[in-house]
Amino acid sequence: MKQNEILNPIVQEATVPVLSLAPQVDRPSGHTSVVYLAAPDPGFREPMPLARPPRLRELLRRTHWRYEVDTAHHWTSLSLALPAREEAFRFQAWVSLTWHVQDPVTVALRRMTDVRPMIWGFLDQQLRAISRRYGIEDSGLAEEEMSVFLEHKLGDTDYGIRLGLVSVNVRPDEAAVNHLVTRLESKRAKALAEDEHALETARQKYAAELAELSGELEQAQVAHAAHIEDLRSQQDRKLAAVTADHDLALRRQRVDFYRNALQSGGHDVLVLHLSEHPEDVQTVVKMLQAGRKEEYERAQQLLQKLLDNNLINAADAEPIREHAMEGLRPGSAAPAVILKKEHETARTRTTIDAEVQKTTESVEIPMA
Structure with a gap:
């Protein structure tokens, strides 16, 4: 209207x-x-x-x-x-x-x-x-x-x-609309400021939590590294103790072996040497053969003196000579066989020494 x-x-x-x-x-x-x-x-x-x-x-x-x-x-x-x-x-x-x-x-x-x-x-x-x-x-x-x-x-x-x-x-009306617009813009600005403040607060909280977690993680890593190092040190000490005990046991075994070898004769020493240096078999065999030959010559001289002095007859001396000759026969026996023969030779030598001891008790034999 x-x-x-x-x-x-x-x-x-x-x-x-x-x-x-x-x-x-x-x-x-x-x-x-x-x-x-x-x-x-x-x-x-x-x-x-x-x-x-x-x-x-x-x-x-x-x-x-x-x-x-x-x-x-x-x-x-x-x-x-x-x-x-x-x-x-x-x-x-x-x-x-x-x-x-x-x-x-x-x-x-x-x-x-x-x-x-x-x-x-x-x-x-x-x-x-x-x-x-x-x-x-x-x-x-x-x-x-x-x-x-x-x-x-x-x-x-x-x-x-x-x-x-x-x-x-x-x-x-127009004035009210302008007022509403102003009030709405003010509310929006306030809401935006509150949102930005909340966002900044959340960011700071997140940064603080992240820093705290990073610190805890770093402490955990340091503690873990220390624990690992402690375990490693304990393991190293245990290993060193076991190694020391093992070395001590080996040393004791060697000492016992050397003591027994020295007490029983030179053959055990040769066996120990061959166990560590098998490439010296030929050298050891030659050395043993040379020693047997020397012993055979000495036994031959001793038998000859016994025969010359009529202390034993030829029949008794023949087995002893055959046994001594057995050790001088050539062959390619293994070191274990050679050592076995060495033991037999040692027994023969013991028998001869016993016979000689009996003879020397009654007759004085001049040594060449």
């Missing part, structure tokens, strides 16, 4: 003439209604409606008026500046509605030449009470309540006009 728009439901208003050449005939259209009013009696302020056109006698007595009233349906819209809960801001409400004359007599009696003030005043009074309950950020809720209210409240009025609702649209 424009501010200077006039919504006049009275199509025509005229005084009924007393004398008229043409007869008084009413021909209202399909969207109008004719109403007659008579001047009030003394002591009354409002005219009196008539159910029919006045007669001549009535016209002579008082003044009559004829009204042709528009009864068609009309559509209109208007905007209202309604206060919000915050008194400094307002809602801008656009209301679209229909109106039509429900009671032409009332319209004629009130001489309503413009229904706009009536519609505006009615809506402003009713909707203002609703708008004050809502803040500018709750325009949707205010619009919803206004729509429900007008759907039930609109209808017949005291002015002979019937109103019908089409729609209601409520929005904050």
Whole structure:
């Protein structure tokens, strides 16, 4: 509804003439209604409606008026500046509605030449009470309540006009919108600052936790390395002790072996030497053969002296000579066989030494 728009439901208003050449005939259209009013009696302020056109006698007595009233349906819209809960801001409400004359007599009696003030005043009074309950950020809720209210409240009025609702649209005005934008930007900036602060706090916390975990990891690595080093040292000490015990046992075995070898003769020493240096077999064999040959020559000389002095006969000396010759026969026996023969030779030598000892007890034999 424009501010200077006039919504006049009275199509025509005229005084009924007393004398008229043409007869008084009413021909209202399909969207109008004719109403007659008579001047009030003394002591009354409002005219009196008539159910029919006045007669001549009535016209002579008082003044009559004829009204042709528009009864068609009309559509209109208007905007209202309604206060919000915050008194400094307002809602801008656009209301679209229909109106039509429900009671032409009332319209004629009130001489309503413009229904706009009536519609505006009615809506402003009713909707203002609703708008004050809502803040500018709750325009949707205010619009919803206004729509429900007008759907039930609109209808017949005291002015002979019937109103019908089409729609209601409520929005904050420009100042309120600017305030909302500023407040929203402030909230966003605050939320962004809080998020950045929370993010920075989380980063610092994460960095502190990471540093703590790194320190714990480094300490664990140092402790683990120390533990490994301690275990390695213990293992080295155990190994050194075992090695020392083993070396000591070997040394004792060698000492015992050397002691036994020295006590039993030179052959055990040769066996020890051959066990460590098998490549010296031929040399040892030659050395043994040379020793046997020397012993054989000595035994031959001794037997010859015994024979010369008639201490033994030839029959007794022959087995001894054969046994001595057995050690001088050439062969390729293994060192173990040679050593076995050496032991047999040693036994022979012991036997000869015993015989010699018996002989020397009775006869002194000069040595060559």
